[in-house]
Amino acid sequence: MTTSTTSNTTSVAEESANDWWQSGVIYQVYPRSFLDTNGDGIGDLAGITARLDHIASLGVDGIWISPFFVSPMADFGYDIADHCQVAPMFGTMADFDELLAAAHERGLRVLIDLVISHTSERHAWFAQSRADRHNDKADWYVWADARPDGGPPNNWLSLFGGSAWAWDTRRCQYYLHNFLASQPDLNFHNPEVQDAVLGIVQFWLDRGVDGFRLDTANFYFHDQQLRDNPPLGVGGQTVGVHVTNPYSYQDHVYDKSRPENLVFLERLRRLVDTRPGTAMVGEIGPDRDPAATTAAYTSRGKRLHMAYAFSLLGDAFSAAHVRNVVERFEAAIGDGWPSWAMSNHDVTRVISRWRLEQHADRAAPMLLALLMSLRGTPCIYQGEELGLAEAEIPFELLQDPFGRQFWPEFPGRDGCRTPMPWTADAVHAGFSFGTPWLPVPLAHAQRAVSVQEADSASVLARVQRFIAWRKGQPALQRGSIRFMADVPAPLLCLERQVPGHTLRTVFNLGPEPMTLAMADAPAFLPQDGHGFAAQMQGATLVVPGFDAWFARRDDKAEDVA
The missing domain is CATH 2.60.40.1180 (Golgi alpha-mannosidase II)
Structure with missing residues (x-):
């Protein structure tokens, strides 16, 4: 059994407060779709503040807020142009400070999404890096010469389709992008890059945040020799990749999950530990052995506090599958700590992914109870507490570049990102008085918070009761x-x-x-x-x-x- 130990200088109460993440429940907010307060059709920080009472009523312990930083929004905030400024569409830094203070007043901790494996191409760092091969930031991104035939340096693939290398006419070199071509990868082999990233972490720690969700935490380092990835082999599959994507054909041993990553995570942990009670949850991006990677990344006291992979975010659904996944993690995790999720902003909502739409009223509370009964920290995605199914978005309204690339076989991630339904009989279900960036399905409006708050047998009410009951169950917590x-x-x-x-x-x-x-x-x-x-x-x-x-x-x- 994994339990916390008490040092000679730390009281049991202090340790319990510092380890809140082990016994707690985290709620993910996708700010673009939570609540729009100014009518531009896009959710904002003020909208989160306005609905903190809803989040607090669930009984969760913390919120993870997806990116709200300055960005051209090519990947809806996961392409950051300035890590230390709020994008105007989401509000101001004063709005964030108000949100943080209001959350703390309600006993909610706030984790922000830290995207550091890459930046936007519009980031000032990249603008300088691509200017020439000799400036102060020339080596801050991953650059390589073309092969003799003019082709990219190796066979690495982008998760969003095609080669992971893009040609830059300024430097006459290729740069690495594991995602969109507009998301160049930082070169973590450069100590100056690591220092700059840790400076961003320090900025937000000083602002008072309670932790970080680390996007694609296993993508920070690459093989400096730029060796080709081998084929994955017959029957192999990279966990977390849609089958229509050729990315799953490779064994990604050289473009991610490199051993140097562990050393950097230890530097990061030492910094975060200067603020007791701060926690980090890492996303293990598509990986062949997510259990082993999670174990390595969450070694107690050294690296991340917890990490989650895509093992319960796929299409497989059965009692045997859940048991096999958890038992594999338990066999590998050692003194580490997993986080579990069944839905998030990147995958089809669980009610639809596991084909449970006609049973949503019964299945949704059961699945969340199961999630919160596993050993690890559960993370609930906004709308799960309402039993929302995946929205169907016609091609002409698709926003997600991933969906446009692989449509129609894979329609992308817009269906799980549609606005939260707050008031059933209000325009756009109370999300916005303007035109929402994605439509609000009628079926979602019928499951709005206003409807479920009035029904003691609703999914929302049952989730609230279960979380309240779980707080008195130490066995379910640790x-x-x-x-x-x-x-x-x-x-x-x-x-x-x-x-x-x-x-x-x-x-x-x-x-x-x-x-x-x-x-x-x-x-x-x-x-x-x-x-x-x-x-x-x-x-x-x-x-x-x-x-x-x-x-x-x-x-x-x-x-x-």
């Missing part, structure tokens, strides 16, 4: 985890254990009622207050479709692992 064998699909049975007691949970991942014989049931006391209806009938557990059961057993000291 306990060890093990899965029970010989449980018929689609049931999933796991136990979380802390010294003194074991919490057993059973989830039904299917629509039909299921039964489970449980000879040791008398030793477990069913728990109330979480909002689920499964019950014991004698020695048999009866679990309705998309429902769950929770029960506690007090353990003797010799029984505790």
Whole structure:
């Protein structure tokens, strides 16, 4: 079991406050689609502040805010032109300060999205770097000469399609871009780049943020020899890449997840640790072995506090899949700490991805309860608490460059980024009094916050009850985890254990009622207050479709692992 230790100089209370991220729940805000307060159709920082009471009512502990920095918005904020300024479309630095203060008043911690593997081509650093080969920032990005035939330096591919190299006519060289050509990659082999990035971190720490979500945290370093990536081989697949993308054909051993990355993450951790209670959650971008990478990146006390991969963000959905994923992570993680998500701004919403639209009212609360029952820090994406399904966006309204590149086989990420529905009978469901940057589906308006707040049986109400109940369950916050064998699909049975007691949970991942014989049931006391209806009938557990059961057993000291 992974637990926190108390040093001679740190009280238990202080340690608990500093390690809030281990027991807490994080809520992701995509600011462009949260709430628009000025009618330009784009959500803003003032909109987040206006809806902090909704976030606080969920009972979550922190919010992760996707990028709101100065950017040309080629990738909707993940192409940053100035890391230390707020984009005017989102407001001002004063708006951010107000948001931060208001969140802290409500006991919410604020993590901001730190995108440092690359910048926008409009960043002042890149403008200087591309000017010639001899200026002070000439080596701040990854530049390479053409091959003798004029082609790119190697076979590396962009996640957004095509070569990862773009020709620059100023320097007459190629530059590396793992994403859009307008997102050149920084050269982390240059110590000056590392220092500049740490300066950005220091700026926001001084501003008072409580942590960072690190975008594509395994993309910082590249192979300095620029060796070709080998083919992945028959049956291989890079986890987190859509099958229509040739990126998945390569074994990305040279363009990311390089060993030098670990050394930089240790520098970053030392800086962040100067502010106790600050936390970092890293995104492990598409990776062949996300469990091993997560383990390396979250080695306790040295690198990231936690990290998440795309292992539960794919199309596979079954009790066996969830168990296999978590058990692989548990076998690899050691003293590290995972973060788990089933939806975010980059993937199809889980209700649609796992084809549960017709069961959303029952499936959505069950899936979030499952997410919050795994060992690790759960992250909820805005709208999950409403049971929103993926929106269908016609091609002529697509905004996402990823979707336009791979449409129609892959329609992109716009469907999970549509505006939050706040008020069912208001124009654009209360998101904006102007024309939203993406349309608000009628089906989403029908599931608006205003509708669900008035219904004690709604997805929203059930999620609120479960999170409130979870706060009193130390086993779900920090306990060890093990899965029970010989449980018929689609049931999933796991136990979380802390010294003194074991919490057993059973989830039904299917629509039909299921039964489970449980000879040791008398030793477990069913728990109330979480909002689920499964019950014991004698020695048999009866679990309705998309429902769950929770029960506690007090353990003797010799029984505790």
